[in-house]
Amino acid sequence: MAIQVVSAEFHKTATRPDEWPRGPVPEVAFVGRSNVGKSSMLNALTRRKGLARVSATPGRTRALQFFDVSFRPTPAARPRPLRLCDLPGYGYAKVSKAERDRWAAMIEDYLRERDVLRAVVLIVDARHPPTEGDEDAAAFLQSAGRRLVVAATKMDKLPKARRAAALQAVERSLGLGRGEAVPFSAIEGTGSDALWARLAALAAEEAPAAPDRDAS
Numbered sequence: 001m002a003i004q005v006v007s008a009e010f011h012k013t014a015t016r017p018d019e020w021p022r023g024p025v026p027e028v029a030f031v032g033r034s035n036v037g038k039s040s041m042l043n044a045l046t047r048r049k050g051l052a053r054v055s056a057t058p059g060r061t062r063a064l065q066f067f068d069v070s071f072r073p074t075p076a077a078r079p080r081p082l083r084l085c086d087l088p089g090y091g092y093a094k095v096s097k098a099e100r101d102r103w104a105a106m107i108e109d110y111l112r113e114r115d116v117l118r119a120v121v122l123i124v125d126a127r128h129p130p131t132e133g134d135e136d137a138a139a140f141l142q143s144a145g146r147r148l149v150v151a152a153t154k155m156d157k158l159p160k161a162r163r164a165a166a167l168q169a170v171e172r173s174l175g176l177g178r179g180e181a182v183p184f185s186a187i188e189g190t191g192s193d194a195l196w197a198r199l200a201a202l203a204a205e206e207a208p209a210a211p212d213r214d215a216s
């Protein structure tokens, strides 16, 4: 059954931890290489075309962008809050190494430390084998103890007859089981319901056992 998005709006931009939104709202983040389609996926999921900025120029998203969403898992259910975080892409070559290092540190701090983060969607391009950056990101997220959902996007660019094989190639190379990766296309509008079902379930779960940050 399709999830109903009640509202979706931009909340804020952050480059430093003290700027991350406060409060106990469960959060899901979107990571992937520059230009893979992170912002487009966020717009497709929220069914709000201009919510996150989509650009033909890679490297457009340069800070963490937080969005507040309210959704009903079923038509009769009460709306639930969820926060989405659109992250800058990795692997963007046209900035200085110093700037790339700064982005990487900003993203890694967030992915490691963020206590309300329930799941991370790793977005890969369905047309190509995962890049070294994709593999590094998957390994990093696993080592950080994050729940990972892999989505293979731009499915529309593949002929229908090749889509299943492409999805399996993604799953194999990232060490996932059959049926674990979610096929997606922001252009065709496919994959949203399947991805929502996964995210809604993860958002409802307890936060994963996080490194000992509440010990004091």
Ligand SMILES: Nc1nc2c(ncn2[C@@H]2O[C@H](COP(=O)(O)OP(=O)(O)OP(=O)(O)O)[C@@H](O)[C@H]2O)c(=O)[nH]1
Binding pocket: 032, 033, 034, 035, 036, 037, 038, 039, 040, 041, 053, 054, 055, 056, 057, 058, 059, 060, 061, 088, 089, 090, 153, 154, 155, 156, 157, 184, 185, 186, 187, 188
């Ligand atoms: N054909 C097709 N094109 C897509 C899809 N998703 C995104 N695109 C295109 O890919 C380009 C990049 O999309 P964005 O959503 O801005 O990608 P991003 O990952 O947020 O990019 P950065 O923020 O720069 O890292 C744009 O030209 C989009 O129109 C898709 O599912 N299918």
Ligand SMILES: [Mg+2]
Binding pocket: 038, 039, 040, 053, 054, 060, 061, 086
């Ligand atoms: Mg973007």
